[in-house]
Amino acid sequence: MSSLLLLANQLKEVAVGYTVGLVTLIIxxxxxxxxxxxxxxxxxxxxxxxxxxxxxxxxxxxEDCNK
Structure with missing residues (x-):
């Protein structure tokens, strides 16, 4: 169970990292x-x-030519 929570936490960190990178590129x-x-x-x-x-x-x- 703890390994699933750890995996979910790592996936969340990766998703946040991609989101921050995408927002930075847009800016x-x-x-x-x-x-x-x-x-x-x-x-x-x-x-x-x-x-x-x-x-x-x-x-x-x-004007100069006409003078």
């Missing part, structure tokens, strides 16, 4: 997705600014 995955989302948002913002800068430079070049 790491969500954190990485959040970081990637912020990086993509930053890149899109920079791309928009570069587009505006290109338009300003082209406008200035046209």
């Amino acid at each position: 790491i995955g969500v954190s990485l997705l959040n970081i990637l989302y912020r990086i993509l948002k930053w890149i899109i913002k920079i791309d928009e600014r570069m587009t505006v800068l290109r338009e300003v430079v082209q406008k200035k070049e046209k």
Whole structure:
């Protein structure tokens, strides 16, 4: 009987260990997705600014050519 209780206790510890590992992996995955989302948002913002800068430079070049 005591060996069955010992086996059940070991199985419970293994299950808890797997659960903790799984939760840890999920937290790491969500954190990485959040970081990637912020990086993509930053890149899109920079791309928009570069587009505006290109338009300003082209406008200035046209004005310089017309002078």
